[in-house]
Amino acid sequence: MWSMARPLQKLGDVLQGRSGVNRSRSGVGTLNFAGEYSVKRRTKATEDRRKRSILSANARLEGESPRKCWDDISQVLFWVFLGLLVFSILVQSSRAFAAKSRGVRARAGQADQGHVAALKPITMFGNLPVPFHLGAVSALLMDATTGAILYAYGEHEPVQPASLAKLMTFYLVLEALQTGRTTLDSQVMISEKAWRLSMNAGVSRMFLREGQSVSIQDLLYGMMVSSGNDAAVALAEHVSGSSDGFTELMNEKAKELGLMESHFTNPDGLPSPGQYTTAHDMAILARAILSRYPEAVAYTGAKEFTFQKIRQPNFNSLLFHDARVDGLKTGHVRDAGYHLVATAHEGGMRLIAILLGAADGEKRRMESGKLLAWGFRTFTTVRFDWSKDIPEDLPVYGGDIRRLSIAPVAPPQVTILKGHERNLDISSAFPSKHLVAPIAKDATVGELMIRMNGNCLASIPIKTQTAAGPGSFFIRTIDRVKLAWWVLFNRMMDHIRSVWDRFWRWF
Missing domain, CATH: 1.20.5 (Single alpha-helices involved in coiled-coils or other helix-helix interfaces)
Known part of the structure; x- marks a missing residue:
């Protein structure tokens, strides 16, 4: 009995060791065969549930794979x-x-062209110190009355004129009006070429229509106020028959006026190879317009112009900021910048300011205004009454007339610094106090000089206003005797004065 119990106990210990459950871990004193079986059943059930969960998860993944793929592609x-x-x-x-x-x-x-201008030589009237530098390619200030250049730099540098070319067109039309070749009321038939310019939104225009009749006066306003390229072409065709023929007239007139640094290729100034001008030439042209056609400022000084119910302001914005300004013309082309030929008057002085190649329209206005304001603040134009210093005529010997009228070729007037008017003096000089016939018209017989502190500022020739032909034989003979006695008398008087002066010096 005892011998059978020990093997059974050992078998139980072995079974207990395989189950991995002992007293200390399970908290159960002993594990029989029934407990071991129940543990195995629970383990198998857990394994089965795990497998089923894995299978169901795989099934879900297989079902969701297409949708997730499309979601990934969309992202x-x-x-x-x-x-x-x-x-x-x-x-x-x-x-x-x-x-x-x-x-x-x-x-x-x-x-920065102002800085470049600082490197250019600046010409100042009377060697004055440079007051400022301007932001432009070139600039010039001129007294329109005397032609004196008060400030200038880069004035001979060529640039594309842009709409400044219309100043020459303006001059030629005013000349045609003065000579009677056309009138302000003359009607101009608008051509297809002019109309096409009015349809070009990239250029300034007056909005003309082909076949329309427009007066010369309206075209002048349209060209100088609205800067209409179509108006310039219409005027050129009216005066000369074609734009090309008018362009030839422009260059001929340029040479006549002394514009040696300008060449025009069209009447409107649109960019074209071989077309150029300078500030110096524009000053000459502006002065010629103002001196010969004073009515020009009625067109250039208008602040706006309305044509066909289209109101256009003047491109010269300086007119709206300075009441002294009354012209003349603006210009702009991309390659050359913004131009302005301006004129203004104050009191008895008129100035012409040229500014070429400014950076923008506002810079053009401000720099031109600065130049004009400095000119009026610094200088003045002085005019003289020459009738007190020059006789109206001189006696003529041996001629068909007894006296010949004389006058200076230009009114005596000079530009000086303000405050120096009292230092001026005017005098005349004649080689002879009489004339001997024959004498041609415009013959120089004397000189009128304007001095300041003894220095000559201007010398103006005095010329005959008419001609004097030879008189009859009797008149010539009598006048020769008179002239001989007159010469002898003058020599005697000169000798007496000389002796008298030596006598008084001796004492």
């Missing part, structure tokens, strides 16, 4: 589209920034 496409959108925005922004940078650099280059 990829969304991010690709978003990336392309951002990329295109960056490209456009970079292009805009580059263009803006180029514009800024171009404007900065033009704005």
